[in-house]
Amino acid sequence: MNYEHELTEVPLLKLRNIHKYFGKVHALKGIDLDIYEGEIIGLIGDNGAGKSTLTKIIAGAIRKDSGEIYWNGRKVEIKNVNDARRLGIEVAFQEMTLIDSLDIGLNIFLGREPLNHKIRFLLDYNKMYEEARRILKQLGLRTWNNPKREVRFLSGGEKQGIVVARAMLFQSKLVILDEPTRNLSVAGVRMVLDFIKSLKEKKIACIFISHTLHHVYEVADRIVLLSLGRKILDVPKSQYTVEELENIIIEKTMKQDVSV
Amino acid sequence: MKVKDKEFELKQNTLLFMLENAVWPLFIMIYLVLGLIQPVIFSPTFFTYIIYLSIPLGFAIIAQTICLIGGVLDLSTGSIVGFSAMIAGVMLKDFNFVPPYISFILPIFFGLLCGMFNGYFIGFLRLNPFIVTLATMMAFQGLKIIIAGGFTIPGSYLPEIYLFPGSDTTFSITSFFITILLVWIFLRYTRLGIHIYVIGGSQDVGHMMGIDPKKMLFLIFSLSGMFSGLSGLYYTGFNRSVPITLGNEVLFPTFAAAIISGVSLRGGRGNILNVVGGTLLLGVIEAFLVTYAVSPEARIVGYGFIVLIAVLFNQFRDNVRDSILRRI
Ligand SMILES: Nc1ncnc2c1ncn2[C@@H]1O[C@H](COP(=O)(O)OP(=O)(O)OP(=O)(O)O)[C@@H](O)[C@H]1O
Ligand SMILES: [Mg+2]
Numbered sequence: 001m002n003y004e005h006e007l008t009e010v011p012l013l014k015l016r017n018i019h020k021y022f023g024k025v026h027a028l029k030g031i032d033l034d035i036y037e038g039e040i041i042g043l044i045g046d047n048g049a050g051k052s053t054l055t056k057i058i059a060g061a062i063r064k065d066s067g068e069i070y071w072n073g074r075k076v077e078i079k080n081v082n083d084a085r086r087l088g089i090e091v092a093f094q095e096m097t098l099i100d101s102l103d104i105g106l107n108i109f110l111g112r113e114p115l116n117h118k119i120r121f122l123l124d125y126n127k128m129y130e131e132a133r134r135i136l137k138q139l140g141l142r143t144w145n146n147p148k149r150e151v152r153f154l155s156g157g158e159k160q161g162i163v164v165a166r167a168m169l170f171q172s173k174l175v176i177l178d179e180p181t182r183n184l185s186v187a188g189v190r191m192v193l194d195f196i197k198s199l200k201e202k203k204i205a206c207i208f209i210s211h212t213l214h215h216v217y218e219v220a221d222r223i224v225l226l227s228l229g230r231k232i233l234d235v236p237k238s239q240y241t242v243e244e245l246e247n248i249i250i251e252k253t254m255k256q257d258v259s260v
Numbered sequence: 261m262k263v264k265d266k267e268f269e270l271k272q273n274t275l276l277f278m279l280e281n282a283v284w285p286l287f288i289m290i291y292l293v294l295g296l297i298q299p300v301i302f303s304p305t306f307f308t309y310i311i312y313l314s315i316p317l318g319f320a321i322i323a324q325t326i327c328l329i330g331g332v333l334d335l336s337t338g339s340i341v342g343f344s345a346m347i348a349g350v351m352l353k354d355f356n357f358v359p360p361y362i363s364f365i366l367p368i369f370f371g372l373l374c375g376m377f378n379g380y381f382i383g384f385l386r387l388n389p390f391i392v393t394l395a396t397m398m399a400f401q402g403l404k405i406i407i408a409g410g411f412t413i414p415g416s417y418l419p420e421i422y423l424f425p426g427s428d429t430t431f432s433i434t435s436f437f438i439t440i441l442l443v444w445i446f447l448r449y450t451r452l453g454i455h456i457y458v459i460g461g462s463q464d465v466g467h468m469m470g471i472d473p474k475k476m477l478f479l480i481f482s483l484s485g486m487f488s489g490l491s492g493l494y495y496t497g498f499n500r501s502v503p504i505t506l507g508n509e510v511l512f513p514t515f516a517a518a519i520i521s522g523v524s525l526r527g528g529r530g531n532i533l534n535v536v537g538g539t540l541l542l543g544v545i546e547a548f549l550v551t552y553a554v555s556p557e558a559r560i561v562g563y564g565f566i567v568l569i570a571v572l573f574n575q576f577r578d579n580v581r582d583s584i585l586r587r588i
Contacts, residue, residue, distance in 0.1 A: 061468045081470035097468045099461035101528035102454075110458065111469040113451050122449045153586055 010073040012037050012205050013058070013089075013174060018067035020053055020229075027053045029229040031067070035174065038203035040196060042220030042237070044213065046253065049226040051209050052094050055176045058207075059091040060084035081111075088173030092163045092180055094209075100152035104143060105132040107151050108166045135169045136161070139191055156183040164192055175199055176207045181215055193219050213249070217242045225249055227256045272584060279581045283521045283537035286573075290541060294548045301548065312429045314543030315436045316498050317513055318536075319491035322443055323484040324514035325535050329447065330480040331460035331527025335393040336378060337488050337514055339400035342507025344370040345492030346404045346413070349502035353417040360419035367492040374400060375485015376478070383477035397511075408504050415500035426497015437536075439490075444532045456480060460527030509556070512563045517542050520570035522577065542566070 011034040020028040028050045035041055043051050056062045058069070060078040069076055071087050078084050084091070098107050105128045106113070114131070116122040129147045136144035141161045143154065151159060160183045167175050177196070181189045196219045199206045210216050216223065217237060223245060225233035232252050240248070278285065295301040301310070320337050327334040348366035351358060358366060374396070381392045415423055426432055447453035455476055458466045463473040491510070496502050521538030523530030545566070549559055 056468075059468075060470075080472070081468065085470065093468055095464070095468065097465045099458050099465055099528060101461050101524070102457060106454065110465075111455075111471050113454060115451075121451075122445075123451065123454065125449075150585065 009036055011035055011070070012039075012072060014068075014070035014073075015054075015058075016068040016070070018054070018057060018069075019065045020050075020057060020062070021065050027229050028057075028064075031226075031229075031231055033224065033231065033234075035205050035207065037173075037205055038200055040200055040206045040208060040219055040221045042216035042223045043207050043209045043226065044211070044216055044223065044249070045226035046228075048228075050229045051226055052178055054226070055091060055178050055207065055209065056093070058084065058174075059089060059093070059176060061091075061093070085112075085170075089176065090167050090170045090172060090174070091176040092167040092178060094178035094182075096159055096163050098151045098159055098162060101150060103148045103150055104136075104154075104162060105129045105147040107162055108132050108135070108147075108169060110166075112170070131169065132165075135165045139165055139168060139195065140187070141165065141191075157185060157188055160184055161188065161191075164195065168195055171199065171202075171204055174205045174207070176209075178209045179211070180208070181210055181212065189215065213242060213246060217245065225252060227253050230256070232256055276581065276584055279577055279584075280522065280531070281534055281537070282573075282577055283534050283541065286520070287537050287541040287544070291544050294544055298548055298551050300551060301544070306547070308429065308433075310543045310547045311433055311540065313498075313547055314539045315432045316426060316491055316494035317510060317517075317542065318436050318539040319439070319487050319494055320510050321514045321517045321535055321539050322439070322532070323487035323491065325518045325521075325523050325530060325532055326443075326447075326456065326487070327480055327484050328518050328523045328525065329460050329527065329530045330456045330476065331463070332382070332389040332477065332480060333393070333515075334378065334481065334484045334488075335390070335511065336374070336397040336400055337484065338507040338510035339397045339404070340371050340374045340485055340488035340507070341492045341495060341510050342505075343374065343400040343404040343492075344368075344489040345496050345502050345506050346408050346504075348492070349413040349418060349496065350407050352419060352422060353413055360421050363419050363422040364425060364493055367496070368486055368489040371489015371492060372482055372486040375482040375488070378485065379478035379481030382481060383474045386474070389477075389481075401507075404507070405504065408502075410504065412504050413502040415496075418496070418502075422493075423497045423500055426494035427500060428497075432494060432497070436494075440532060440536055447532055452479065457528050460529070462528075509560065509563075512560070512567060513542050516563060516567045516570050519567070519574050522574065524574070524578070525571070 013035040015031055015033040018028050018031040031054060045051055057064045060081045060083050069078060109128055114124045114127045116124045132147040133144050143158055143161060164180050167177060180192050184192065193215060196206055196208055208216060208220060220237050222236050224231060233248065300306055320341055323337050324334060344367040347370050351366060352363055378393055378396055381387045382389045424431065425435060447456065455471045458471055459473055459476040466473050495506055517538035518535060520541060521534040
């Protein structure tokens with residue numbers, strides 16, 4: 001879909017030759033990636049392939065060692081999470097960044113707590129709980145009726161729901177979801193996939209990471225496969241069936257394993 | 261059926277409220293028990309005295325509470341109390357370039373400086389808070405003795421206005437409660453305050469959500485130092501002198517009071533308003549011991565046990581509270 005515009009349009013996010021080392025581990029070995037407005041990228045790959053590392057670099061949670069990042073064609077340095085947020089990048093990390101001892105409302109707004117419009121330095125708890133309620137309800141999450149509940153009493157899936165709700169609330173130009181369907185029930189998975197589709201309608205781009213190819217296939221415009229820190233496949237979904245893709249992934253991954 | 265559910269819920273909420281604020285009934289209980297042994301405690305003037313007596317330590321407890329909420333501890337609290345009071349005292353005694361009406365800023369300023377020193381090593385150089393504050397605990401303690409030249413500074417060498425905050429009962433008590441209220445607003449109703457809870461919960465999560473643990477740790481220890489300095493000011497006024505031993509017996513009670521008030525040692529939890537309860541609780545015990553002229557050594561032993569009991573009490577309370585909340 002968007003793929004056809006590639007030559008004429010400027011990508012929203014363009015990564016060039018991204019490298020990342022963790023000590024001796026070469027986690028990313030020169031990644032190139034283009035993402036266009038409203039495009040959904042399904043990012044897949046084995047455990048340890050480098051998916052989360054790549055998203056954390058885009059999110060400003062860790063720094064790349066070399067390479068360039070362009071936002072709307074302009075070269076940018078993303079030094080921290082707030083830089084990324086300013087550009088319009090919203091991330092739901094794989095680690096489910098929640099504080100157990102704080103309540104649901106505060107957790108959704110972590111680092112971006114709403115301020116009272118009269119006394120500018122005080123928090124507006126009413127607004128916070130109202131918004132939390134609204135967004136949780138919209139996603140059909142049971143937790144909506146008690147936004148003052150401490151997060152540590154929630155189940156794994158309920159916590160994951162909070163993380164998705166946060167991404168939904170702060171969505172702006174690019175939403176990155178790192179394994180958002182993990183732990184979720186059938187209904188929960190449906191909720192996440194519908195959310196991703198709704199992003200597309202709003203022309204918001206999305207990187208969706210999952211180990212379930214069927215989920216990725218359902219919503220993605222393009223499938224990107226990482227293996228051992230390299231991008232070894234980047235294809236528009238429309239050219240393949242799920243089965244064909246599955247075979248390609250297995251074949252490519254095996255070849256890569258042999259060559260290393 | 262419906263009515264029963266409502267009743268049950270009300271009962272549970274009451275129980276939760278009691279548990280979260282358990283330090284208050286505990287304080288009243290201990291007050292009553294000690295009062296039965298030593299009836300003088302019940303007299304209104306003595307009660308006022310108990311509050312007044314708790315205030316200097318109360319400021320140091322605020323310092324420790326902020327650290328514990330931020331998931332760290334400050335072993336240098338007592339040493340900063342003594343050092344900041346001593347250096348301010350020496351400056352006011354030996355040099356007269358500080359106008360008396362701003363003299364009370366001195367200990368606060370030096371306390372803040374000490375705290376920033378801790379905060380720099382812990383926050384920006386990422387050194388272990390336990391080791392850093394253990395080191396500065398000894399360093400500030402030694403410095404206090406060196407600059408004192410081995411002597412107590414009598415109150416007669418200090419400006420009266422400097423002694424006023426800690427020596428005037430009404431001012432001392434009122435200013436403490438106002439401070440508590442301001443700290444409560446800061447911790448619960450400002451972004452920076454809430455971020456202290458966040459960092460106390462998890463530094464990694466804070467980092468990934470755009471809250472810089474380095475800056476927050478620096479802030480936490482700076483605040484801790486500042487309130488320790490304030491404590492030094494109030495101790496000076498309370499004693500009407502700067503004894504060479506000032507601050508020596510502060511560290512342990514700060515832990516005891518914070519923990520018994522429900523501040524979690526795991527970080528990220530605690531209500532500063534309840535810390536008033538813990539402060540008064542220690543005040544009653546202290547006053548009781550004073551009336552019996554118990555030796556300082558025996559008091560230290562007592563504080564050791566109080567800390568242990570406080571930890572046990574806290575654990576028990578948290579377990580009960582969790583088991584109720586889980587069911588809701
Ligand atoms: N903070 C870190 N310190 C050291 N090594 C790391 C760190 N984070 C990631 N790595 C390493 O980098 C490589 C890529 O990890 P990454 O988390 O990006 O994989 P992933 O594709 O997200 O895997 P998964 O599907 O299991 O989430 C792995 O070899 C991992 O061990
Ligand atoms: Mg990952």
